[in-house]
Amino acid sequence: MEPLTGERKLLGVLKGERRDPPPLWLMRQAGRYLPEYRELRAKKGGFLDLVHDSEAAAEVTLQPIRRFGFDGAILFSDILVIPHALGQDLWFVEGEGPRLAPPLVDAALTSLERAPERLDPVYGTVETVAGLLPDETTFLGFAGSPWTVATYMVAGRGSRDQGETRRAAYGDPQAFGAIIDAIAEITIGYLSRQIEAGVHAVQLFDSWAGSLSPAQFERWVIAPNARIVAALKDRHPDVPVIGFPKGSGEKLPAYARETGVDALGLDETVDPVWANAALPDDLPVQGNLDPLALIAGGAALDAATDHILRAFAGRPHIFNLGHGILPDTPISHVERLVGHERKG
Secondary structure (H helix, E strand, O other), X not given: OOOOOOOOHHHHHHOOOOOOOOOEOOOOOOOOOOHHHHHXXXXXXXXXXXXXXXXXXXXXXXXXXXXXXOOEEEOOOOOOHHHHXXXXXXXXXXXXXXXXXXXOOOOOHHHOOOOHHHHXXXXXXXXXXXXXXXXXXXXXXXXXXXXXXXXXXXXXXXXXXXXXXXXXXXXXXHHHHHHHHHHHHHHHHHHHHHHXXXXXXXXXXXXXXXXXXXXXXXXXXXXXXXXXXXXXXHHOOOOOEEEEEOOOHHHHHXXXXXXXXXXXXXXXXXXXXXXXXXXXXXXXXXXXXXXXXXXXXXXXXXXXXXXXXXXXXXXXEEEEEOOOOOOOOOHHHHHHHHHHHHHO
């Protein structure tokens, strides 16, 4: 893993540079589509066991860098380490996903006993990876945005429409605001510690931002993310922040203006031609290949890749998926994407 140039191209784009071809990484690139990940997980046990094992989590973070030479490495962890640190119990049910207890639809936030030490293994992972990454690879930390994290904390699990959490936000906005504030507060410290441990930039994942009305979006997505970004800028002014409010559509320009993020992640439902015209000219964007186009492969993958590259040719752009890579993605298709994208 000898560095080629020592130049972090992805970090440069996050700071406003244009590159041709754009730097490339994939959301969830460290995970179940890789045989080496499946082998390690089988040895270590469940998903949470991997997250809490700093050496193993560092290995998972590095696996796609070794295999594909991506320009960015994303920390292997999970957004739900935050409610775990806020005092909820966390476990994963095979084939069904995460569970949190007690769900805050039935319990008060004040009933939880905070356990910030539960985040210590993540900082250990960051320190380990930072010492092993090639010099040209940008190291990305992350956290879930308050709204998305709150949807799991309130319901105790994921849901299709976030109905229980949306009802809670309308029914008692003061109590729900306290949950959002608690998540934002601990997230600021969490991301700051990741930066101190060695990441070069951070991403805020708001996977369920698209479920909110415009007014609720302003209150529960834009406002808390703006608070997090401002606090991080105060502590770490040179560290870029990527915002990824999935499903936000026409609300993306307001999010970009009002949160203060340095770059904006776009999901696969966003027309890149529209986004290029609607967003500020100098704002770096990230995305936004459909993960299913990557599974399809072949000419469909090449055409979708070329369309995105053409649309964003005039601005700082990081090539990525519109959401996480899917477990049944063929390795050969990822190899094809890397080769095709780097040809420009």
